[in-house]
Amino acid sequence: MSVATDTSFIHFTRTAERAANQVIAAYSTSFGLACKLLGPRHRQHVRNIYALVRVADELVDGVTAEAGLSYKEQCDALAHFVEETHRAVKLGYSSDLIIHAFAQTARAARIDESLIDPFFDSMRTDLGGRTAAPAAPLRFDATAHQGYVHGSAEVVGLMCLRVFMRDENIDDGDAAALQHGASRLGAAFQNINFLRDLADDTTRLGRSYLGTSEHLEDHDRMDWVRTIRAQLADANAVIPLLPRDARAAVRSALSLFAALTDRIEHTTVDELYRSRVRVPDAVKAGLAARAVASTWMELHR
Numbered sequence: 001m002s003v004a005t006d007t008s009f010i011h012f013t014r015t016a017e018r019a020a021n022q023v024i025a026a027y028s029t030s031f032g033l034a035c036k037l038l039g040p041r042h043r044q045h046v047r048n049i050y051a052l053v054r055v056a057d058e059l060v061d062g063v064t065a066e067a068g069l070s071y072k073e074q075c076d077a078l079a080h081f082v083e084e085t086h087r088a089v090k091l092g093y094s095s096d097l098i099i100h101a102f103a104q105t106a107r108a109a110r111i112d113e114s115l116i117d118p119f120f121d122s123m124r125t126d127l128g129g130r131t132a133a134p135a136a137p138l139r140f141d142a143t144a145h146q147g148y149v150h151g152s153a154e155v156v157g158l159m160c161l162r163v164f165m166r167d168e169n170i171d172d173g174d175a176a177a178l179q180h181g182a183s184r185l186g187a188a189f190q191n192i193n194f195l196r197d198l199a200d201d202t203t204r205l206g207r208s209y210l211g212t213s214e215h216l217e218d219h220d221r222m223d224w225v226r227t228i229r230a231q232l233a234d235a236n237a238v239i240p241l242l243p244r245d246a247r248a249a250v251r252s253a254l255s256l257f258a259a260l261t262d263r264i265e266h267t268t269v270d271e272l273y274r275s276r277v278r279v280p281d282a283v284k285a286g287l288a289a290r291a292v293a294s295t296w297m298e299l300h301r
Contacts, residue, residue, distance in 0.1 A: 009093075016101040017044050020051035023098065027054050029281070033288055034253040039245025045105040045163040052102035053119070053156055056081060060126040061205060078127055082120045089116070109162040115155040122151030126207070139208045148209065149190050150183075157186030164246040174241050181238030185254065188231035191224060192257050195264050198272045216269050225265050232258055244299055251291035256284060 024032045024047055031050060035043055059081060064074040081099075088094035088103035089111075105111065125148055140148060161182040170178075194201070194209045198216065201207045210216060210224060236254055239247050256279060263277045279287075 013100065013104055016097040016104075017048065019097040020044075020048045020101040023051040023054050030256055030279075030284060031253070033284060034249045034256070037249035037252050037288065037292065039243070041167075042163055042243075042246055042249075045109060046160055048101040048105040049111075049156065049159050049163070051098050052085070055098050056120070056123050060123050074127060078120075078123060085116065085120075086113070105163065109159070109166045111159050111162055115159050115162075118151035118155045120151075122148050125151075126205075138206055139211070141211075145209060145211075149187050153186035153190035154183040155186070157182035157189075164243055168243060170241070177238050178241050181235045181241075184231040185235035185250070188228050188235065189253075189257055191228050191231070192260050192264070195221065195224060195272060196260065196277050198269075199274060199276065202273065216272075218269050221264065221269050221272070225261055228261050229258075232261070240298065244295075247298070248292045248295040251295060252288040255287040255291055259283065259287060 021044075024035065028050070035047055035050075038046060056078075059074075059078055064077050069077065084094055084096055085099050085102065088096070088099045089106045092103060092107055094100040094103060106116070158179060161178055165175075165178065191210075198210075201209060211220060213220070232254060235250075239250055239254075242250060259279050260277060263279070264272070267277055
């Protein structure tokens with residue numbers, strides 16, 4: 001391959017990475033803040049993962065419908081996105097900038113079909129539940145919820161873990177613990193977002209991820225709060241096994257979602273059906289600072 005071709009590919013890849021960064025900036029200040037705490041060798045890779053996940057999520061959460069695509073055309077758009085992702089991971093190139101950026105990360109961190117396919121299965125579930133005018137929400141029982149969360153969130157945590165551990169040598173026991181922690185953290189994040197998004201999921205998207213009853217009750221909310229806290233505790237326990245340059249970022253993200261859980265505990269279900277719980281930016285900054293301080297103390301004992 002010529003020097004000119006090498007330079008062209010690098011330039012294109014850097015452009016793709018900038019596009020991925022713009023997706024994060026547009027959709028998640030919280031995730032963007034946590035990414036800034038990652039070591040440079042991890043930061044762009046995690047951003048590339050998030051960008052692909054976000055674009056796919058938007059595809060099934062209304063962007064294609066609002067663009068005027070029919071249901072079949074929406075399904076075709078998702079199928080094309082899936083096919084192009086697999087092709088790009090195999091070849092190392094896509095003309096789609098977001099997919100191209102993800103493919104570079106997938107190839108570097110050995111993110112394969114075992115993680116990619118379950119994610120897209122969950123996206124298909126979302127799209128499969130959409131109708132032009134849903135008469136009632138698509139309801140997930142416990143089994144459906146578990147399968148959906150694995151694909152939509154746990155595997156994303158495992159993708160990030162492969163990025164963090166790609167240059168590390170660890171024993172099988174620590175590897176298993178880290179995989180469990182990454183899965184539990186992804187599940188916690190998703191369950192918190194289900195509670196935060198009750199209004200939008202129910203009224204706009206016609207989905208009920210947290211149970212088969214027509215309306216969540218306050219005792220259901222508290223059951224989910226307890227479940228989430230157990231998931232966060234499992235994830236927190238394995239943070240010291242992560243590489244040093246990943247710990248502060250993971251702690252920061254975990255702390256933010258723990259703060260959201262605290263707020264959800266003190267928010268009635270009726271309020272959750274009306275508005276989205278948020279953590280003020282100043283509190284987010286404080287949580288990030290404490291995560292950095294805690295990690296520094298851990299590393300300098």
